[in-house]
Amino acid sequence: MALILASSSPIRRAMLMQSGLEFESIPAAVDEKSERHRHDCAQSLATALAQAKAVAVSEMHSGDWVIGSDSVVTSDGRIFAKPDDIEEAADHLRFFSGKPMRLTSAVALARGGAVEWSHCDSATLQVRPLSDAFIAAYLDAEWPEVGYCVGVFRLEGRGVQLFETIDGSYFTILGMPLVPLLGALRQRGAIAA
């Protein structure tokens, strides 16, 4: 019985690898856009996407444990997707400037094509007022890497400079609530206790 991460996200892969787990990565084919239209809150959307990814891969690998995960950024009631290009990234940062940003991450565990467990957690990051000059210098240093991040920042990079305060779990902010996931895997005998 193997462990599979239903994602090609480099950051989620790194999180699992660094924690010492052995697993395989298989990207899930999930229509994120159509799912987005069916949910009007971040928790519901992130959980549905995490579960859909885990189930999609689990259906083809029914004897294995499959991890699915997703993150959603909200600011001022609006749900944000990853920016398509550097101009849109700058637009998002100008919108985030001076406002609290909410990062919601969900993780799900599936086996035999069914969801066995899932967990959702949010963190709040207060964005400081960002000048156009700061945004330009920031994207000059951080693009294209931050193009893969819904909040247009990597907390393990210069992204930490965007915030006045950060409240919440680091792993939730990175994109996957790792500590609850490890607990769920241990409880099911999927990893050593």
Next chain:
Amino acid sequence: MALILASSSPIRRAMLMQSGLEFESIPAAVDEKSERHRHDCAQSLATALAQAKAVAVSEMHSGDWVIGSDSVVTSDGRIFAKPDDIEEAADHLRFFSGKPMRLTSAVALARGGAVEWSHCDSATLQVRPLSDAFIAAYLDAEWPEVGYCVGVFRLEGRGVQLFETIDGSYFTILGMPLVPLLGALRQRGAIAA
């Protein structure tokens, strides 16, 4: 006017580098052992050590901003220092097993030989019950790297497997409250806003 980190800690250096700061590292000569005897609470000890390190280097580089930082781990009322060898590391882990661990990190900013600002923050990590077999396998994978860590864990490594829950700032757990430090540096014009 330059920025100096009064520390040779690889993790603190990495934190500042990753956030995009330019700085120099100069280890401070501070007698940590004698300081430990003068404080009976973690906040007071961590703050005193952070300030002492910043001031010691600042006295020789009076025109620069100097950052000092220190971390203290407490469990069941006892203050822990870094383990001297792998046997002591295993002893510490057996002591931590099943108990809440408190990690307290302080950071100070000095100029002209005087403390200009300091900040202290704590995080609580609930250690799960750890079997001797787990501790042996863990140290086999993580020693000697965790010998530099007061809590005998690297959260960015297998250390995340030690905990049931983690409450508090990631940067505080890594060893330096980075977000408040960046705010203090910006406020003083020591880094770009």
